[in-house]
Amino acid sequence: MSRKKVRIHHFKEMKQRGEKIAMLTAYDFPTARAFDAGGADILLVGDSLGDNMLGMESTVPLTLDEMVPFARAVVRGAEHAFVVADLPFGSYEVSPEQAVESSIRMVKLSGAHAIKFEGGRRIARQVRAVTDAGIPFCGHLGFTPQSETALGGRRIQGRGDHGIEDLVADALALQEAGAFAVVLEMVIAPAAKAVTEALDIPTIGIGAGPDTDGQVLVWLDMAGVGEWHPRFSKQFGAVGQAMVDASAAYVDEVKAVTFPAAEHTFDS
Ligand code: KIV
Numbered sequence: 419m420s421r422k423k424v425r426i427h428h429f430k431e432m433k434q435r436g437e438k439i440a441m442l443t444a445y446d447f448p449t450a451r452a453f454d455a456g457g458a459d460i461l462l463v464g465d466s467l468g469d470n471m472l473g474m475e476s477t478v479p480l481t482l483d484e485m486v487p488f489a490r491a492v493v494r495g496a497e498h499a500f501v502v503a504d505l506p507f508g509s510y511e512v513s514p515e516q517a518v519e520s521s522i523r524m525v526k527l528s529g530a531h532a533i534k535f536e537g538g539r540r541i542a543r544q545v546r547a548v549t550d551a552g553i554p555f556c557g558h559l560g561f562t563p564q565s566e567t568a569l570g571g572r573r574i575q576g577r578g579d580h581g582i583e584d585l586v587a588d589a590l591a592l593q594e595a596g597a598f599a600v601v602l603e604m605v606i607a608p609a610a611k612a613v614t615e616a617l618d619i620p621t622i623g624i625g626a627g628p629d630t631d632g633q634v635l636v637w638l639d640m641a642g643v644g645e646w647h648p649r650f651s652k653q654f655g656a657v658g659q660a661m662v663d664a665s666a667a668y669v670d671e672v673k674a675v676t677f678p679a680a681e682h683t684f685d686s
Contacts, residue, residue, distance in 0.1 A: 424459050424500040426532070426554050429599055432459075432631070433620040439599075439632025441502075441622050442640060445471050445488045449637060450495025458499050459632070460622075463489040463530065465504040465564070466636050477563045480506040482520055489528035502556050503530035507564040510535050514547030521548045521555075534601065536562035538588020542595045549596030557592035559585060559613075560626065561604035574625075576609030589613045589621070601634060602626040604650065625650030 432439055441460035444450040445467050453461060467488055468480035482505065489503040503524050510517035521533045532554035535541065548555050560575040569575075576585050589600050599620045602610050607627030614621045614630050623630030625648065635651050638644050642653035643661070671677035 421457075421498050423498050426500070426598055428459075428500075429620050430618065433618075439620055439622055441632055441634035443470075443634070443636045444492045444495070445637075447491040447495040450492040450499075450501075451497075453637065454496050454499045460634075461492055461496050461499045461501050462534070462634060463492050463501065463503040463528075464534075464636065465506045467504075468506070470636060470638055476566060478507045478566075482506055482509045482523060486524065486527045489524065489530050493529040493531075500532065501530045502532045502534050503528055505533055505535040510544050511537075511541065514543045517541075517544035518547045518551050518553075521553045522551065525553055532556055532598070534558055536564050538585075539591040542591040545592055545595035545597060555592075555595075555597050556622075557589070557597045557600035558603065559588050559592070559600055559605075560602045560609075563603075572604070574604050574606060576605040581606070582609045582612050585609050585613050586616045589617055593617050593619050599632075602630060 429439060439459050440457065441462055442453045442458045443464045443466055444453055444461040445463060450461055463485065465477040465480050465485065467485060468474040468477045474480060485503065485506060493501050505520050505524065509520040524530055524533060533548060534556040536558040538559050545555050545557070561569065561572060566572065576582055585605060592600055597619060599622055600613070600617065601622045601624065602613060604625040607629060610621065610623050610626035611629040620631035622632040622634050624634045639647045639651035639653070641655045641657040643658035647653060668677070
């Protein structure tokens with residue numbers, strides 16, 4: 419059966435019929451092609467691009483203009499998947515006008531289908547302005563890496579007397595402002611469950627337990643690239659080691675002059 423292009427209305431339908439949404443980050447054309455072929459519903463051009471791919475210390479220094487070429491490459495590689503692009507820190511917080519301008523710039527220059535940025539009630543006016551401009555919006559609550567300093571580090575969210583109540587209120591504010599989905603990052607499982615039950619739109623968890631309507635992972639954590647992976651992630655491959663092994667085999671053959679062989683050589 420040929421696979422259909424994933425469109426915005428499919429997400430609510432998936433929640434209603436209990437089909438989980440599978441989202442992965444992607445930052446370039448070959449990974450977008452691979453994960454699209456693997457059946458991912460959503461490809462997220464996350465601002466984790468900054469620390470995971472560009473060697474930055476965090477997501478904070480990344481700019482909108484730095485993100486655009488990566489988002490454009492992912493869009494080119496996504497035949498079926500829905501592509502969501504992050505707005506980086508500093509490109510939406512100032513005002514609804516700034517958020518709309520940045521979202522339009524990202525969508526126009528990259529072709530991304532939707533925008534995501536971080537926060538709940540405090541950025542609800544921005545979300546309303548973006549969705550009123552006709553741009554689909556995905557929220558991001560819980561641990562929000564752009565506010566890591568203000569949150570006191572990489573801390574699990576939803577704990578404490580009002581933890582669950584606050585998350586539900588933030589999520590309802592995003593839904594009310596027109597969001598089509600909400601990512602929940604590093605929140606205790608009962609909080610993720612409460613938010614998921616409170617919303618009509620789907621939740622997509624990362625370190626939020628099994629009760630969300632979907633899951634997302636940074637692809638390097640999912641595929642086993644790099645030395646460190648968060649406890650909530652699972653490595654479904656050993657791609658980092660496969661790359662070391664392939665490059666070592668190549669180096670060996672170049673040194674031993676067994677590559678290129680006759681079949682790799684143009685004689686005339
Ligand atoms: O930037 C990113 O990769 C993200 C995911 C962690 C959800 O926002």
